[in-house]
Amino acid sequence: MHANQPPAVEINTPAKLNLFLELLDRRADGFHELETVMVAINRFDRIRVALSDTDDVRVECGWLPHQAAVVERYRGSQAVATLPRSQDNLVTRALEQFRQRFSIADGFRATIAKTIPAGAGMGGASSDAAGALRAAAQLCQIDQHDQRLLQLAGELGSDIPFFFGSPQGSMSAAIATGRGEQIDPVSIGGKLHFVVVHPPESVSTAEVYRRCQVPSRPSSAAAMLAALVGGRGTQIASQLLNRLSEPARATSEWIDRVLSAIARTPVLGYQVTGSGSACFGVCPNAAVASRIAHNLQAAGIGSAFAAHSVCIASPTRDLG
Numbered sequence: 001m002h003a004n005q006p007p008a009v010e011i012n013t014p015a016k017l018n019l020f021l022e023l024l025d026r027r028a029d030g031f032h033e034l035e036t037v038m039v040a041i042n043r044f045d046r047i048r049v050a051l052s053d054t055d056d057v058r059v060e061c062g063w064l065p066h067q068a069a070v071v072e073r074y075r076g077s078q079a080v081a082t083l084p085r086s087q088d089n090l091v092t093r094a095l096e097q098f099r100q101r102f103s104i105a106d107g108f109r110a111t112i113a114k115t116i117p118a119g120a121g122m123g124g125a126s127s128d129a130a131g132a133l134r135a136a137a138q139l140c141q142i143d144q145h146d147q148r149l150l151q152l153a154g155e156l157g158s159d160i161p162f163f164f165g166s167p168q169g170s171m172s173a174a175i176a177t178g179r180g181e182q183i184d185p186v187s188i189g190g191k192l193h194f195v196v197v198h199p200p201e202s203v204s205t206a207e208v209y210r211r212c213q214v215p216s217r218p219s220s221a222a223a224m225l226a227a228l229v230g231g232r233g234t235q236i237a238s239q240l241l242n243r244l245s246e247p248a249r250a251t252s253e254w255i256d257r258v259l260s261a262i263a264r265t266p267v268l269g270y271q272v273t274g275s276g277s278a279c280f281g282v283c284p285n286a287a288v289a290s291r292i293a294h295n296l297q298a299a300g301i302g303s304a305f306a307a308h309s310v311c312i313a314s315p316t317r318d319l320g
């Protein structure tokens with residue numbers, strides 16, 4: 001470490017796609033019991049967390065140049081979620097709660113360079129918060145998989161525990177139950193390829209859940225889990241399901257435009273991710289994914305990119 005530089009840790013925080021999402025029940029606290037299969041993909045924010053000798057938390061958050069250009073292009077059209085100021089950032093809340101829960105006297109400074117579209121159903125804020133907690137734990141010599149840390153993560157947001165990965169080693173996909181905070185890693189038979197399209201309108205997760213309906217006979221994720229073990233794109237595509245699709249489509253007209261455009265491409269199957277507004281198609285390989293992304297990008301329905309499944313990696317100690 002350089003002299004006078006406070007210790008710091010950096011981590012690439014991935015986005016997620018929901019391959020399967022079924023609603024099981026509406027709870028008395030307003031949340032929904034669900035069963036969802038999530039996969040981490042190679043679209044990353046980068047977060048750097050440093051200890052500070054002041055007793056507060058400050059977070060800077062900005063788009064990396066490529067995503068800044070996308071946001072700028074659509075500014076003033078519909079609401080593309082603006083990035084929150086320090087005090088409203090989920091990372092600020094996560095680090096403040098971490099200090100309280102673990103009685104940490106030092107403060108934290110965090111910088112987030114974002115590429116994951118906000119309000120897209122890709123878990124950007126959750127992944128940033130998980131990255132912040134994991135980085136803070138490493139800085140304070142607390143085990144990444146300490147139950148108190150995972151408990152805090154689940155309290156802060158339903159999607160956050162997924163982005164901790166597995167204590168048993170590399171994890172790229174998991175089945176999440178409860179309100180999404182109970183995670184069981186699942187095996188996948190090979191790298192999965194996708195095309196992802198994010199329209200120029202963000203969607204509020206709370207609003208989509210307000211409009212959703214719990215089916216009287218929920219579908220099971222078992223067939224999706226079996227398809228993932230097999231690793232064949234066609235089988236995985238045939239098991240896609242998202243019970244939040246309908247309320248998401250009712251919330252943003254852009255979603256139907258995006259789904260229609262993806263339907264005209266040779267994807268194996270497609271759907272909305274999470275509460276939207278981003279949608280994805282399952283592709284047979286990387287070359288097809290990038291050709292379809294190129295064509296969809298030209299269609300004027302938002303930002304399209306190719307992606308593949310990735311393992312959720314450990315934080316790395318920064319030496320400078």
Ligand SMILES: C[C@](O)(CO)[C@H](O)COP(=O)(O)OP(=O)(O)OC[C@H]1O[C@@H](n2ccc(N)nc2=O)[C@H](O)[C@@H]1O
Pocket residue numbers: 018021030031032033034036121123126156157158159160178179180205206209210274275
């Ligand atoms: C749509 C998904 O992204 C799918 O992975 C998640 O279920 C949403 O997870 P999240 O963004 O971490 O959501 P939270 O921050 O916990 O909750 C946001 C809002 O979504 C609703 N919500 C969320 C999760 C859940 N199982 N049931 C709910 O009804 C609640 O109204 C809540 O106020």
Ligand SMILES: Nc1ncnc2c1ncn2[C@@H]1O[C@H](COP(=O)(O)OP(=O)(O)OP(=O)(O)O)[C@@H](O)[C@H]1O
Pocket residue numbers: 061081082083084088089090091112117118119120121122123124125126128129159203205274275276277
């Ligand atoms: N670090 C952050 N990055 C992005 N958005 C943040 C962050 N912290 C708080 N927010 C707020 O959270 C809202 C939604 O964030 P996010 O991008 O995670 O949505 P999402 O992808 O729909 O999430 P999910 O799939 O978990 O429901 C945004 O409107 C934004 O104002």
